[in-house]
Amino acid sequence: MARMSLPTPTLHTERLRLRPFTEADADALFGLHSNAYVLRYWDSPPWSEHVRAERFIIACGQMADEGTGARLAMDRVSDGTFLGWCSLTRWNPDYRSASLGYCLDEAAWGHGYATEAAHGLLQWAFDTLDLNRVQAETDTRNVASARVLEKLGFVREGTLREDCVVNGEVSDSWVFGLIRREWR
Numbered sequence: 001m002a003r004m005s006l007p008t009p010t011l012h013t014e015r016l017r018l019r020p021f022t023e024a025d026a027d028a029l030f031g032l033h034s035n036a037y038v039l040r041y042w043d044s045p046p047w048s049e050h051v052r053a054e055r056f057i058i059a060c061g062q063m064a065d066e067g068t069g070a071r072l073a074m075d076r077v078s079d080g081t082f083l084g085w086c087s088l089t090r091w092n093p094d095y096r097s098a099s100l101g102y103c104l105d106e107a108a109w110g111h112g113y114a115t116e117a118a119h120g121l122l123q124w125a126f127d128t129l130d131l132n133r134v135q136a137e138t139d140t141r142n143v144a145s146a147r148v149l150e151k152l153g154f155v156r157e158g159t160l161r162e163d164c165v166v167n168g169e170v171s172d173s174w175v176f177g178l179i180r181r182e183w184r
Contacts, residue, residue, distance in 0.1 A: 006067040006091065008060070009128070013120040016113065018072040018086065021060045025073055026053040028082040032105050041139035041171075042103075043164045063089070069098060074117050076108075083108040086117045088125055088134070096132040098125060100178075102148075114148045122152065126183055136176045139164070146174060154178045 008020040021029070030053040032038060039046045047053070060071045069089035076083055084104035091098040100122070102114050125131045136154060138145040146156070154176035164171045 004067045005065050006063075006070060008064045008070045008072060009124055011072065011120045011124055012077075013116045015077055016083070016117055016120070017075045017077055018117060018120055019075065020064070021057045021071065021073045021085070023054070023057060025082060026050070026057060029053040029056060029073075029085075032082075032084055032103060035106065038103070038106050041142040041145070043139075043166065043173075045167055067091070070121075072117075072121065074104070074113070076113075083113055084117075086114075086121050088121060088129075091129065093129075096130060098129070098131055098134055100134050100136040109144065114145075115151050118148065118152055122178070122183065126180055132180045134178045136178075137173045138176070140172045140174050146176075149176045149178075152178065153182050153184060155182070 010020070011018040030047060030050050033047045033052065036046045063069045063071060069087060069091045071085055071087035071089070073085050074083045075081065084102065086100070086102040088098045088100060100118060102118055104114050122134060125134060136149050137160065138149065140159065155178070157175045157177045160173040160175060162170045163173050
Protein backbone atom coordinates (compact mmCIF):
# COMPACT_ATOMS: atom_id res chain seq x y z
CA MET A 1 0.00 0.00 0.00
CA ALA A 2 1.29 3.46 -0.88
CA ARG A 3 2.09 5.53 2.17
CA MET A 4 0.73 9.01 2.60
CA SER A 5 3.08 11.86 3.34
CA LEU A 6 3.02 13.13 6.91
CA PRO A 7 3.52 16.90 6.99
CA THR A 8 5.71 17.82 9.98
CA PRO A 9 3.53 19.85 12.34
CA THR A 10 4.38 23.00 14.23
CA LEU A 11 3.39 22.49 17.87
CA HIS A 12 3.31 24.96 20.72
CA THR A 13 3.80 24.15 24.40
CA GLU A 14 4.05 26.55 27.32
CA ARG A 15 7.73 27.38 26.74
CA LEU A 16 8.60 25.72 23.43
CA ARG A 17 7.90 25.81 19.73
CA LEU A 18 8.34 22.49 17.92
CA ARG A 19 8.68 22.98 14.18
CA PRO A 20 10.03 21.48 10.96
CA PHE A 21 13.80 21.74 10.46
CA THR A 22 15.14 24.21 7.89
CA GLU A 23 18.59 24.57 6.30
CA ALA A 24 19.21 27.48 8.69
CA ASP A 25 19.35 24.97 11.58
CA ALA A 26 22.47 23.21 10.26
CA ASP A 27 25.03 25.05 12.43
CA ALA A 28 23.08 24.65 15.69
CA LEU A 29 22.35 21.03 14.85
CA PHE A 30 26.02 20.33 14.17
CA GLY A 31 26.93 22.01 17.47
CA LEU A 32 24.53 19.67 19.27
CA HIS A 33 25.57 16.44 17.53
CA SER A 34 29.33 17.09 17.61
CA ASN A 35 29.29 17.47 21.43
CA ALA A 36 30.75 14.25 22.84
CA TYR A 37 29.33 14.93 26.32
CA VAL A 38 25.78 15.39 25.00
CA LEU A 39 26.11 12.23 22.92
CA ARG A 40 27.85 10.06 25.52
CA TYR A 41 24.84 7.70 25.73
CA TRP A 42 23.94 8.00 22.03
CA ASP A 43 23.82 5.01 19.69
CA SER A 44 26.43 6.49 17.33
CA PRO A 45 29.60 8.60 17.72
CA PRO A 46 29.52 12.42 17.67
CA TRP A 47 29.61 14.04 14.25
CA SER A 48 32.91 15.36 12.97
CA GLU A 49 31.76 16.66 9.54
CA HIS A 50 29.31 19.53 9.09
CA VAL A 51 27.75 17.75 6.09
CA ARG A 52 26.15 15.33 8.58
CA ALA A 53 23.87 18.14 9.77
CA GLU A 54 22.78 18.92 6.20
CA ARG A 55 22.08 15.22 5.58
CA PHE A 56 20.08 14.98 8.81
CA ILE A 57 17.88 17.92 7.72
CA ILE A 58 17.34 16.36 4.27
CA ALA A 59 16.42 13.08 6.00
CA CYS A 60 13.81 14.93 8.09
CA GLY A 61 12.15 16.09 4.86
CA GLN A 62 12.30 12.59 3.38
CA MET A 63 10.70 11.19 6.53
CA ALA A 64 7.81 13.63 6.12
CA ASP A 65 7.47 12.87 2.38
CA GLU A 66 7.50 9.11 2.97
CA GLY A 67 5.10 9.37 5.90
CA THR A 68 7.32 7.36 8.24
CA GLY A 69 7.55 9.92 11.04
CA ALA A 70 8.23 13.46 12.14
CA ARG A 71 11.35 15.10 13.52
CA LEU A 72 10.87 18.54 15.03
CA ALA A 73 13.36 21.23 15.94
CA MET A 74 12.82 22.62 19.44
CA ASP A 75 13.07 26.37 20.09
CA ARG A 76 12.60 28.20 23.39
CA VAL A 77 9.80 30.72 22.83
CA SER A 78 11.24 33.40 25.16
CA ASP A 79 14.41 33.98 23.11
CA GLY A 80 14.19 31.72 20.04
CA THR A 81 17.17 29.59 21.13
CA PHE A 82 17.49 26.18 19.42
CA LEU A 83 17.49 23.61 22.25
CA GLY A 84 17.49 20.34 20.32
CA TRP A 85 14.90 18.13 18.70
CA CYS A 86 12.31 15.44 19.32
CA SER A 87 10.93 12.85 16.97
CA LEU A 88 8.40 10.17 16.26
CA THR A 89 9.90 7.61 13.91
CA ARG A 90 9.01 4.12 12.64
CA TRP A 91 5.37 5.16 12.40
CA ASN A 92 3.28 2.11 11.53
CA PRO A 93 -0.34 3.06 10.76
CA ASP A 94 -1.43 -0.61 10.73
CA TYR A 95 -0.07 -1.29 14.22
CA ARG A 96 -0.81 2.33 15.28
CA SER A 97 2.68 2.49 16.77
CA ALA A 98 5.77 4.70 16.61
CA SER A 99 9.06 5.36 18.44
CA LEU A 100 9.83 8.49 20.42
CA GLY A 101 13.27 10.10 20.49
CA TYR A 102 14.83 13.37 21.61
CA CYS A 103 18.20 15.09 21.90
CA LEU A 104 18.76 18.30 23.86
CA ASP A 105 21.69 20.61 24.24
CA GLU A 106 23.53 20.44 27.56
CA ALA A 107 22.48 24.01 28.48
CA ALA A 108 18.84 22.92 28.22
CA TRP A 109 19.14 19.98 30.63
CA GLY A 110 17.38 19.99 33.99
CA HIS A 111 14.65 22.48 33.04
CA GLY A 112 11.92 20.01 32.06
CA TYR A 113 12.20 20.85 28.35
CA ALA A 114 12.52 17.22 27.21
CA THR A 115 9.41 16.25 29.16
CA GLU A 116 7.49 19.29 27.87
CA ALA A 117 8.49 18.71 24.24
CA ALA A 118 7.79 14.98 24.36
CA HIS A 119 4.42 15.64 26.01
CA GLY A 120 3.45 18.00 23.18
CA LEU A 121 4.59 15.52 20.54
CA LEU A 122 2.81 12.60 22.24
CA GLN A 123 -0.42 14.62 22.47
CA TRP A 124 -0.22 15.18 18.71
CA ALA A 125 0.62 11.51 18.13
CA PHE A 126 -2.33 10.18 20.11
CA ASP A 127 -4.82 12.79 18.84
CA THR A 128 -3.77 13.18 15.19
CA LEU A 129 -2.10 9.88 14.32
CA ASP A 130 -4.43 7.86 16.57
CA LEU A 131 -1.50 5.87 17.95
CA ASN A 132 -2.05 3.03 20.37
CA ARG A 133 1.57 2.46 21.41
CA VAL A 134 4.71 4.57 21.57
CA GLN A 135 8.07 2.97 22.28
CA ALA A 136 11.30 4.58 23.44
CA GLU A 137 14.77 3.23 24.13
CA THR A 138 17.52 4.66 26.28
CA ASP A 139 20.99 3.61 27.38
CA THR A 140 20.69 2.02 30.84
CA ARG A 141 23.25 4.55 32.14
CA ASN A 142 21.12 7.49 31.02
CA VAL A 143 19.18 8.00 34.24
CA ALA A 144 17.90 11.45 33.24
CA SER A 145 16.33 10.15 30.04
CA ALA A 146 14.72 7.23 31.87
CA ARG A 147 13.26 9.73 34.35
CA VAL A 148 11.77 11.80 31.51
CA LEU A 149 10.05 8.72 30.09
CA GLU A 150 8.71 7.64 33.48
CA LYS A 151 7.33 11.16 34.10
CA LEU A 152 5.45 10.86 30.80
CA GLY A 153 3.88 7.57 31.91
CA PHE A 154 6.13 5.15 30.02
CA VAL A 155 6.65 1.72 31.58
CA ARG A 156 10.04 0.02 31.47
CA GLU A 157 9.38 -3.22 29.63
CA GLY A 158 12.77 -4.83 29.31
CA THR A 159 16.47 -4.65 28.59
CA LEU A 160 18.18 -5.04 25.24
CA ARG A 161 21.48 -6.57 26.25
CA GLU A 162 24.62 -5.25 24.52
CA ASP A 163 22.53 -3.80 21.70
CA CYS A 164 24.90 -0.87 20.99
CA VAL A 165 28.63 -0.78 20.32
CA VAL A 166 29.92 2.78 19.92
CA ASN A 167 33.66 3.37 19.52
CA GLY A 168 34.25 -0.13 20.87
CA GLU A 169 32.15 0.48 24.00
CA VAL A 170 29.32 -2.02 24.47
CA SER A 171 26.14 -0.89 26.22
CA ASP A 172 22.65 -2.10 27.11
CA SER A 173 19.39 -0.29 26.43
CA TRP A 174 16.10 -0.18 28.26
CA VAL A 175 12.88 -0.43 26.27
CA PHE A 176 9.97 1.71 27.45
CA GLY A 177 6.38 1.56 26.22
CA LEU A 178 3.42 3.89 26.56
CA ILE A 179 -0.05 2.57 25.70
CA ARG A 180 -2.85 4.91 24.67
CA ARG A 181 -5.10 4.00 27.61
CA GLU A 182 -2.28 4.85 30.05
CA TRP A 183 -1.74 8.31 28.50
CA ARG A 184 -2.97 11.17 30.64
